[in-house]
Amino acid sequence: MSGSARGDPKRFAARVIATFGRTCLLESPDGSSWSAVRRGRRGDVVVGDEVIATESASGQAAVESIEPRRTLLYRADVLRTKELAANVDCVLIIFASRPSFNLWFLWKALVAAMSAGIEAIVVRNKTDLSDGAEAARLALDQISALGWRTLAVSARSQPDATRAALLDVIHGRSALLVGQSGMGKSTLINLLVPEAQVRTREFSERLDLGKQTTTAARWFQLPAGGGAIVDTPGFQEFGLAHLSPQQLLCGFPDFEPHLGGCRFLDCRHLAEPDCAIHRAVEDGTIARDRYAFYRALAEGKSR
Numbered sequence: 001m002s003g004s005a006r007g008d009p010k011r012f013a014a015r016v017i018a019t020f021g022r023t024c025l026l027e028s029p030d031g032s033s034w035s036a037v038r039r040g041r042r043g044d045v046v047v048g049d050e051v052i053a054t055e056s057a058s059g060q061a062a063v064e065s066i067e068p069r070r071t072l073l074y075r076a077d078v079l080r081t082k083e084l085a086a087n088v089d090c091v092l093i094i095f096a097s098r099p100s101f102n103l104w105f106l107w108k109a110l111v112a113a114m115s116a117g118i119e120a121i122v123v124r125n126k127t128d129l130s131d132g133a134e135a136a137r138l139a140l141d142q143i144s145a146l147g148w149r150t151l152a153v154s155a156r157s158q159p160d161a162t163r164a165a166l167l168d169v170i171h172g173r174s175a176l177l178v179g180q181s182g183m184g185k186s187t188l189i190n191l192l193v194p195e196a197q198v199r200t201r202e203f204s205e206r207l208d209l210g211k212q213t214t215t216a217a218r219w220f221q222l223p224a225g226g227g228a229i230v231d232t233p234g235f236q237e238f239g240l241a242h243l244s245p246q247q248l249l250c251g252f253p254d255f256e257p258h259l260g261g262c263r264f265l266d267c268r269h270l271a272e273p274d275c276a277i278h279r280a281v282e283d284g285t286i287a288r289d290r291y292a293f294y295r296a297l298a299e300g301k302s303r
Contacts, residue, residue: 011064016049017219026053026061027219034061046072047217047230048086048174073116073176075108077239077303085176085217085230090119090169094179094188095139097124097132101180103139104302107293108238109178110148111251115243118176121149121169125184128157142287147253155187163191167226174219174228181234189231193220196231241303248297254286255294268298 014026014034024045026034036053038045039062045051050067073091074083091113095101106122113120124140127133137152144150151169153162166188169175177185189196196218217232240248245268249255255269261276262269269277280286296302 010055012053012055012061014051014053014061015219016045016047016051016063018216019045019047020216024063026051026063027221034059036061036063038063046083046086047219048088050087071116071118073112073118074242075112075237075239076242077237081242082239084178084232085219087174088118088176088230089173090121091176091178092166092169093120093122094125094177094183094185095122095136096126096183097129097136098126099180099182100132101136101139101183102236104293104296105180105236105238106139106143107251107290108240108297108302110143111240111243111248111297112238114250115247119149121151123166123188124150124152125155125188127152128154155184155191159191162188166192167222170222170227170229172225172227174230176217176230176232178232178238179234180236183234185231185234189220189229192222192229196220239303240297243303245298248294252290252294254290255280258286270295270298 012028014028016024017027017033018025022037024036024038026036028034034053034055045063045066049069051063052065052067053061053063055061069086071088072083072086073088074081076082091109093106093109093113095106110120110122122140122143124136140150140152149169151165153165155162170192177188179185217230219228219230221228249259255277258276258280262272263274264272267275267277269275277286277291281288281291293302
């Protein structure tokens with residue numbers, strides 16, 4: 001964090017560890033916390049932001065400025081953009097065989113992470129469940145074959161092994177967890193940060209949110225310098241309306257070897273003739289379901 005706040009006892013550097021509207025919870029490097037508002041603005045403070053704030057009363061502060069962000073991950077539909085977290089090093093995309101997962105949700109989250117320049121790891125949870133296991137295994141295998149890092153864990157039946165595997169991935173870094181509702185993210189968070197439920201209640205009390213705090217992302221520091229983890233509420237859609245057609249292609253490593261081989265330099269790989277992507281689909285080099293996913297995004301039917 002910036003040292004610009006040193007020397008002034010009322011001015012300090014901190015990290016945003018929870019947000020709701022204009023209200024956020026800050027934590028300084030020494031572990032002190034403040035309930036804060038963004039001075040003069042609304043809604044531009046994100047969990048993970050490093051900020052400079054001014055203490056206004058005991059435990060109260062105002063955010064004066066936001067330090068430059070290393071990374072920012074967000075999702076968007078045609079009506080609204082939702083910033084998920086800033087300054088994260090990796091994204092753990094969690095899914096399980098039950099409740100039924102949406103494969104396109106996983107692929108969209110991968111596109112969003114790659115376009116933001118953030119490493120993505122796909123984690124299959126609940127491997128102890130037999131119902132739907134084959135579909136989940138095939139999905140993970142396909143994602144792994146495309147070049148992404150993957151993990152298969154069971155938080156409930158193998159908690160120690162699951163904790164060790166996740167800590168190995170996260171060690172020394174900040175990781176954002178995303179996933180559809182019901183995939184076991186809360187169980188994973190509690191494995192890594194046993195006091196998370198206590199901290200969540202603290203956030204609720206400090207921000208005066210009651211049950212609404214479940215709609216907010218939260219930053220948890222892992223013990224002994226192990227890094228940090230950011231929990232997000234489960235959601236069912238991962239909108240990509242904020243991405244351009246060129247940015248979408250960042251999430252298609254299977255397309256990359258064929259780009260540049262089309263007749264037209266500005267080929268969108270839709271209806272254009274002599275398209276290298278079309279040829280790769282026809283000869284089986286690119287899977288048809290992956291092309292159908294790309295086409296839906298490029299035509300704005302699933303953004």
